[in-house]
Amino acid sequence: MSMIEKVKNKARSDIKKIVLPEGDERRTVEAASILKREGLAEPILIGAPEDIKKVASELATDISGIEIVDPANSQKSSAYASALYEIRKNKGVSEDDAKKLVADPMYFGIMMVKCGDADGLVSGAVHTTGDMLRPALQIIKTKPEMKIVSSSFLMDCPNKDLGEDGLLVYADCVVMPNPTAEELAYIAIATADTAKRLCGFEEPRVAMLSFSTKGSAKHELVSKVQEAVEIAHKLAPDLLLDGEMQYDAALVPEVGASKAPGSPVAGRANILVFPDLQAGNIGYKITQRIGGAECFAVLQGLNMPCNDLSRGCSVEDIVNTVAMTAVQAQE
Numbered sequence: 001m002s003m004i005e006k007v008k009n010k011a012r013s014d015i016k017k018i019v020l021p022e023g024d025e026r027r028t029v030e031a032a033s034i035l036k037r038e039g040l041a042e043p044i045l046i047g048a049p050e051d052i053k054k055v056a057s058e059l060a061t062d063i064s065g066i067e068i069v070d071p072a073n074s075q076k077s078s079a080y081a082s083a084l085y086e087i088r089k090n091k092g093v094s095e096d097d098a099k100k101l102v103a104d105p106m107y108f109g110i111m112m113v114k115c116g117d118a119d120g121l122v123s124g125a126v127h128t129t130g131d132m133l134r135p136a137l138q139i140i141k142t143k144p145e146m147k148i149v150s151s152s153f154l155m156d157c158p159n160k161d162l163g164e165d166g167l168l169v170y171a172d173c174v175v176m177p178n179p180t181a182e183e184l185a186y187i188a189i190a191t192a193d194t195a196k197r198l199c200g201f202e203e204p205r206v207a208m209l210s211f212s213t214k215g216s217a218k219h220e221l222v223s224k225v226q227e228a229v230e231i232a233h234k235l236a237p238d239l240l241l242d243g244e245m246q247y248d249a250a251l252v253p254e255v256g257a258s259k260a261p262g263s264p265v266a267g268r269a270n271i272l273v274f275p276d277l278q279a280g281n282i283g284y285k286i287t288q289r290i291g292g293a294e295c296f297a298v299l300q301g302l303n304m305p306c307n308d309l310s311r312g313c314s315v316e317d318i319v320n321t322v323a324m325t326a327v328q329a330q331e
C-alpha cells in the first residue's frame with residue numbers, strides 16, 4: 001500500500017474537521033465533495049454560500065452536508081476579532097484592525113483553528129505560501145518545544161531501494177530561506193518527528209546535506225552544516241543523524257561507505273535535510289520532475305496543523321493534503 005493510501009486510512013479512523021478558506025475555488029469545492037464522500041475529513045468551506053453553491057452546481061458536485069461558514073454573517077466573527085486582538089495587540093493590531101482581519105477568509109479560518117472550531121486548515125490553491133504562512137505563524141505559532149516552523153516533503157520515489165521502500169523525506173523546501181545552524185538542527189529534529197508520525201518510519205536516519213562530505217571541502221557554508229550536526233546531537237542525542245555529507249553519500253551505500261566510513265546514516269538515509277531553501281526547493285523539484293517521485297508536502301512545528309498547497313495544485317493534491325492534515329490533527 002502506498003504511503004498516501006496509508007495516510008488516508010488513518011484519516012478515516014478518526015475524522016477531523018478541516019477548514020478550507022478558499023471555499024468558492026473550483027478545485028477546493030470538488031475536493032470537499034470527495035473528502036466528505038470518502039470519509040477522509042469533515043471539510044468546512046469558507047465563503048458566501050450562494051457563491052459556493054453556484055460553483056458546486058456548475059461542477060455538478062454534491063456538497064450536501066458540508067458546512068459552509070461566511071465570515072460576513074458569522075456569529076463567531078466578533079469573538080474571533082476579540083481573540084485576535086488579544087493575541088496581536090502587542091504587535092500594534094487595534095480592535096478595529098482585528099475586526100477587518102477576521103473578515104479575510106484566511107484569518108477567519110486560522111481563528112477557527114485557534115479557537116478549536118476546526119482541527120486544521122488547508123489553503124494555497126489561490127493564496128501564495130507567504131499569505132498562508134504569515135497568519136499561521138502570527139496566530140497559531142510554534143509548538144512549545146519547537147523554535148521554528150518548517151516543512152517536510154514526502155517523496156515517494158519509483159526506486160524502491162531508496163529510503164523506506166522508496167519513501168524519502170526532504171526538508172526544508174518551503175519555509176526558511178536561509179536557516180542558521182541552530183534552525184537547521186531544529187528542522188532536522190522536526191522532520192524526523194514528521195517521518196515517524198506521518199510516514200510510520202521506525203528508524204529515522206537523517207543526513208545533513210552539503211557539497212562536502214566529512215570535511216572534504218572547507219567553506220563557511222560547510223561549517224554551518226557541521227555546526228548544525230553538533231547542535232542536533234546535543235538537542236536529540238538518540239536520533240540517528242550525521243553529516244555533513246553529499247547527496248550521493250547519503251543515499252548510495254558504496255559511496256557512503258567510501259566517503260563516510262562508519263557513519264550510521266551514510267548510504268542508508270531516509271531523511272535528507274538541505275542546507276537552505278534554494279537547495280531544498282530545487283532538490284525536491286528535480287526529484288519530482290526528473291526522478292519521477294510523487295511529492296506530498298506538510299508544514300511542521302506549528303501548534304495546530306495548517307498546510308499549504310501549490311497554486312498549480314490538482315483536486316487530488318487538495319484531497320491528499322487534507323488527509324495528511326487530518327492525521328496531523330489526530331495527534
Ligand SMILES: CC(C)(COP(=O)(O)OP(=O)(O)OC[C@H]1O[C@@H](n2cnc3c(N)ncnc32)[C@H](O)[C@@H]1OP(=O)(O)O)[C@@H](O)C(=O)NCCC(=O)NCCS
Nearest residue numbers: 091129130133134137138142147148149150174175176177
Ligand atoms: C515564512 C515567511 C512567510 C515569513 O514571512 P516574513 O515576512 O518573514 O514574516 P515576518 O518576519 O513578518 O514574521 C511574521 C511572524 O512569523 C514569525 N516567523 C517567521 N518565520 C517563522 C518561522 N519559520 N517559524 C516560526 N515563526 C516564524 C515571526 O517571528 C513573526 O512573528 P511575530 O509577528 O509574532 O513577531 C517568509 O519567510 C517566507 O516568505 N518564506 C518563504 C516562503 C516561500 O516563498 N517559499 C517558497 C514557496 S514554494
